[in-house]
Amino acid sequence: MLSTGKKIELLKVIAHPVRIKILEELLEGVKCVSDLEEFLEISQPNVSQHLSLLRTHGLIDFYVDGRLKCYFLVDPIIPDILEILQKNYQGTLPAPACCPMTKKGTYPGNRNRQKNSVRECDIT
Amino acid sequence: MLSTGKKIELLKVIAHPVRIKILEELLEGVKCVSDLEEFLEISQPNVSQHLSLLRTHGLIDFYVDGRLKCYFLVDPIIPDILEILQKNYQGTLPAPACCPMTKKGTYPGNRNRQKNSVRECDIT
DNA sequence: CAAATACATTCAAATATTATTATATAATGA
DNA sequence: TCATTATATAATAATATTTGAATGTATTTG
Structure with a gap:
C-alpha cells in the first residue's frame, strides 16, 4: 500500500x-x-x-x-x-466542543493562558 | 456551494x-x-x-x-x-472494456487508426 | 512599566511548476 | 518513398511556492 x-x-x-x-x-x-x-x-x-x-x-x-x-x-x-x-458540501464542521463559541471553556492544552480563564470542559 | x-x-x-x-x-x-x-x-x-x-x-x-x-x-x-x-488502496482500476488488454477491440473514438484494426466492441 | 511569551508579517533567496516554442520520432497512407 | 498524422521531448521563460531570517505586535506576568 x-x-x-x-x-x-x-x-x-x-x-x-x-x-x-x-x-x-x-x-x-x-x-x-x-x-x-x-x-x-x-x-x-x-x-x-x-x-x-x-x-x-x-x-x-x-x-x-x-x-x-x-x-x-x-x-x-x-x-x-x-x-x-x-460533492456538494454545505455549512461548516461543528465548532470545537471546548471554546468560547460553544461557551464551554477555552484552550484544552497545557500552555499558559489568561489567569481567569476557566475550563468548564475540564470541570464537567 | x-x-x-x-x-x-x-x-x-x-x-x-x-x-x-x-x-x-x-x-x-x-x-x-x-x-x-x-x-x-x-x-x-x-x-x-x-x-x-x-x-x-x-x-x-x-x-x-x-x-x-x-x-x-x-x-x-x-x-x-x-x-x-x-485508505488502503490495492490493485488498479479495471482495464478499459474496449482495448487490446481485454482483447475486446481498439480505440473507441473517431480518429484514424490502423486499417485492419477491428472494433469488436462496436460489433457487439 | 519592563520582560517574557505567543504569534504574525515582511522580504529575499532558493526551488518548483507551468506553458511555449522548436524539434524529434514513429506509424500510416498515397 | 514522401507527406501526413499523432505524439513526445527538450529547452527556455515566466510564474508560483516554499523557507529562513529579521522584525513587529499584542498579551500577560512580575
Missing part, C-alpha cells in the same frame, strides 16, 4: 485544473491525445506533458493503437478524489 | 506534507500555534505561514484565548480528503 507521503504527492499532481479535466474525461473511458487536445483546448505538447506527469506517477497508463496512444485510468484513488470534487 | 475550480484550489493548498499534518492534528481537536510548532518540528514563522494560507482559503479558523490562538477545522472537505489519505 502507498505511504501517506506518496499519496500527498499524488494529491499534488492531481490538483491542477487541466489534469483534473483529463482525469474526469478518462473516467468516461479511453481517450487518445488528440481527442483530449480538442476537448481541453490547449496545445498538444502541453497535453502530452500533463499526461506524462500523470503517467510517471502511476495514475494513468496507455495502450497503443496504430499511431494513437489510448490513455486510461489506473490508480483507484482517482474516482475517490473526483467524487469529492463533485 | 463551492465551484470545482475553488475545490481544486483547496486541494492544491491541502496537498503539502506540513499542512496535511496540521489538518490531521486539528482533526483531533483545537491546537494552538506553539503546540503545532512542537509537533511539527519546524520554525514558528513557518507554522504561522502555513496556518495563514489554510485560513485565507477558509479551511481553518481560530479563536483567541489570552495570548494563544486556538485553531480548528472549518471546511467539511477536510475529513473527506484525510480519509482518502488513510
